Amino acid sequence: MTLFLSKEKIMELSNKIKKRRKELGISQEEAAKKLYISRQTLSNWENDKTLPDIDHLIDISNLYDLSLDELIKEDTSIKKKIIIKTKTDNLLISIGMFITCIGFFLPDSLSFFAMIIGLVLILFSQNISKFLSKFTIHTR
Secondary structure (H helix, E strand, C coil): CCEEECHHHHHHHHHHHHHHHHHCCCCHHHHHHHHCCCHHHHHHHHCCCCCCCHHHHHHHHHHCCCCHHHHHCCCHHHHHHHHHHHHHHHHHHHHHHHHHHHHCCCCHHHHHHHHHHHHHHHHCHHHHHHHHHHHHEEEC
């Protein structure tokens, strides 16, 4: 599935997040601590380098006292991208867990290899998902 997102649509969400944080007088560092993320992650969201997943959008909504509608309503392309990203992350974690479990039943050398592959998928699912999105989600 190919999804086209305009740069303006991504910037709209990023600007809402940044504007509301500033309206509340919260620093990036403070907001990041309350959202349990790094300051760099928040900066990436605010500067439209990456988008938060649905779980983080809920956290942002609660922290900034904005409804999810206010954050993403009328912007179905962003909603679709966030849902696709979340599903991809979850799928990679599930595959990683499956491969790791299968590793317990394989001979020693294959077992070690399978467990490493599974753990890499689990630990780096967001990075892998971000890499894969370059091939399936395009911006205009």
